[in-house]
Amino acid sequence: MPTLIVATGNPGKLAEMQTYLEPLGCQLTLKPTEIEVEETGSTFYENACLKASQVAKAVNQWAIADDSGLAVDALDGAPGLYSARYGNTDRERIAKLLQALEGVSQRQAQFICVVSIAAPDGSIQLSTKGICSGEITHSPRGDQGFGYDPIFWLPEHKKTFAEMTKVEKQKVSHRGKAFNKLIHQWPGLKFDSF
Structure with a gap:
């Protein structure tokens, strides 16, 4: 079983x-700190592939990367690719998003995650995508998790991500779904071919 370099610091x-x-x-x-990958893709898929590919080539080893974010329907998919840069802190990002949705009744949103694995030559060998649909609350709820978790409501669970245990969240989250797909496709990877 190879060691995978995670394209993150x-x-x-x-x-x-x-x-x-x-x-x-x-x-x-973790990837070496001197390797920086600029996320220039226009989709989560492109960014995940870009990060995995560049890190794999730089270290000549298998690499894994993900890219994820929150897409709010009423904001035409924003913050989207810029979810992590929508503010300087989680609190700022949440406040900015809630302000943008002030007076908006349609609050549907999706968390999206793409996970990609690249071979040592940089070729993408596997990519999976997970989507978790929910709604944006009017105020934060819960103290678990991070990022937008306190305002991402899952109606079928009657909880925000921040009100869920780690195990509950892993089962239903966008990242959990993407990694679950990856695990099922893992046997098809040809680690010995590179």
Whole structure:
């Protein structure tokens, strides 16, 4: 089983990916800090592929990357690709989004995640996508999770992501769905071919 280089410098993201990939028994390690990848794609798919490919080529090893964000229907998909840069802190991002939706009754939104794996030559060998549909609340609820979790409401669960346990969230989240698909497609990867 190869070690996958995670195309991030964020140890929290590495830990989260390790949890999702635990059933496969693969090892993950952070990318070298000197490797920077500019996210110039126009979709989550393009950015995930770009990050995985560039890191894989730079270290000549298998790499994994994800790109994700929140797309709000009433805002024509915003914040979308710019979800992490919609403000300087989670609190700012939430406040800005709630302000943008002030007076808006249609609050449907989707969290989207794309996970890509690249071979050492940079070729993308696998990409999966997970979508979790919900609604944006009028105010934050719950204290679990991060990012937009306190305002992302799942009607069928009657909770925001921030009100769910980590296990509950992993089962229904966009990232959980993308990694679940990846796990099912994993056996098709040809690690020995590179």
